[in-house]
Amino acid sequence: MKLKTCRFIEHGIYFKQLAEDSLTVKHCCNMDALPENEQPHLIETYKGGEIDWEKLFEEKRKDREKFARGEYYDSCKNCWELQEIEADKEDYISHVTLAHITKCNSRCVYCGIGKDETLHNSPQKYRLLPLLKEMKEKNLLRFTGSLRYMGGEPTLLHDFEEITDMFVENNIPEIYLPTSGIKLSKAMLRACAKVPICNIFISVDSGCEETYKKIKGLNAYKAVMNSLKQYADANIMREHVISKFIAVLDINDNTEELDKWIAESKKAGVVMLAFDIEYSYANNVENEKYMKHLINLKNYADKQITLAGLNRDPYLPYIQKLQCFEQENKEKLENDTSSEIINIDISRQTKQQIEEQLLNIIKEKSIWNKPIINLTTEKFNKKILFFNVKYEKEITEEKQFDEILSLCRKLGFKTKLKTNANNFNKSIKESLKLSDIELLVNRKGNFAKQYFELDNKKVRFF
Ligand code: SF4
Known part of the structure; x- marks a missing residue:
């Protein structure tokens, strides 16, 4: 039966590191930008061990019924995941989102994790591979949906390779990985060759070693460009490997850096680029004074990406906010x-x-x-x-x-x-x-x- 609902509400589970020693388990998506109180939590503090699956599916059933009646959470109402999809009433999980570490191997100037030592070095207290295996054995996990990673840097998970291989071997049709690209994953190279939608977002944010270091706090530009090339070459759909650039005030918000980023990404064999803006521009009224500059920068990036014969991924959240701002203020801008x-x-x-x-x-x-x-x-x-x-x-x-x-x-x-x-x-x-x-x-x-x-x-x- 077709319903306007969300695949993550229907059959999703999301493990997110909450504090140093606990996870929160949600039965929806990874839209962390939403207010915490609007995100349905299943288990506030998961500390390892058994999960009460009956309780989990009871909660999911309540939400599924609400969505079937057209009653959505406020934060879901404008979400692009709310779509007409084939929905069933069975209890199983097919969309798994893992964000169970915040540990990271870079310190991007725009990211809160890099500024917080506890989060940046947080140990991985719980391994989710045994739990996923148990779900599979109990027939609660079906490999018909997606595996999504968030972080921290997902490739630093102890069981990242095994979890990825497990989903790939079971023919998962979709994987999503946002990564710094500093560590190249062999399991993801295997996934690239087999998974129909294997989206890998690599955060490059620069077109040279010097700017990379200013944004990321370390020298890893060459390693990142190598990962970009290897993933792009291995992927059955080259456009699923995306080179990402987040514009940061006074560091990389200039045409020279954009030109170099586009040229270097093209040299690495990438055909899809994603231009985005730093979080505070889109979410801070105080920063509206920079909007015209950012719109100019976005339009410049668009033009140059097209001239280079490449494509731009239009779906990043903050660029969407910028586009809304541009539309709402079209006359004023002119x-x-x-x-x-x-x-x-x-x-x-x-x-x-x-x-x-x-x-x-x-x-x-x-x-x-x-x-x-x-x-x-x-x-x-x-x-x-x-x-x-x-x-x-x-x-x-x-x-x-x-x-x-x-x-x-x-x-x-x-x-x-x-x-x-x-x-x-x-x-x-x-x-x-x-x-x-x-x-x-x-x-x-x-x-x-x-x-x-x-x-x-x-x-x-x-
Ligand atoms: S915010 Fe979007 S993806 Fe998340 S549960 Fe709501 S509709 Fe689904």
Whole structure:
């Protein structure tokens, strides 16, 4: 019988590490982003040993009946897993989600686990392989659904290889593994060759060793790229191996890093890329001031991924939030800049003062309808024969120029400036590629043509 329900509610189980020495067992999914009180818990603190299966299925039956009546948890109402599916009334588990360690082999700047020593090094107190074997023997486990890992880093589980092999040998049709890729799993290589949907998300977040280290806290870029290549080559569906990039403010949120990530992923044989944004951007109203920059970055990534002949995975949760924001504010985004011009002489103020001024503009007005920021620098007098001529210092020679222009870009301001273009400035290049800028260029400047070619609509000559 077809019902609008969720496969995890119907036949799922989820083991999640709760504290140092206990697991929580849920009879649903791994949507940890949902409020804890909205997640149905089956066993609050599982400390190993027997599971009362009758109690478990009694709880599942209650939820299944609720869903059959169209009564969903608030957090489920907009979930993409809520679908018309074939539902039965039998008691068995076919979707297993394992997140029973938080131990990890990297320390991503955007992840809470890396900042908490107890979680980062948490020992694995319970092995779930015996329990899964028992479920199989009792005919409670059917291999018709999916095996999903969460973490921590799942490949660090003591029984990761055995559990994966057990599901693969029993012909599970779907596996999902989010991984750092630092440790290459032989069992997952075997799974790639056999499982029809073997989704492996590798968190790369960079296009070179240096940025990788800044984001992850260790040198493992080469190992990760090797895993990406090996999984992609082994997978019966190459597009199921996904190279992931999470944009983090001031570390990798630039076009150069995105270009390198796309090129390196392609070189590794990957055809599916996933661009996402760091959690706090999507969930923090305070950070809405960066939204325009993130939308520009997302659109740039989309364009470059397509130009490289690759595909973008559209289903990451925070990018979806960003897309909703973009849709809801379409008109405001199109008319974001007013005709008002605010002049800022960058030779007379510190970067902090300018930042404060820009943030105040946003605070007092809004993140929308912002004035154009005209960046200028000091003028000086020069005596030529009998005349005093007023000269403007070359703005790109100001020490803090790059940082200030970057700030304008990230806060979504349209910026105006004048340059002699005798030196090539990377921050100008970034603004031409990514944001709104009006660039007045000396036509005789060495790099005038290069700027013009980057975006001829944003460059004017004098
Ligand atoms: S949040 Fe989604 S996946 Fe989780 S139980 Fe609800 S409908 Fe299912």
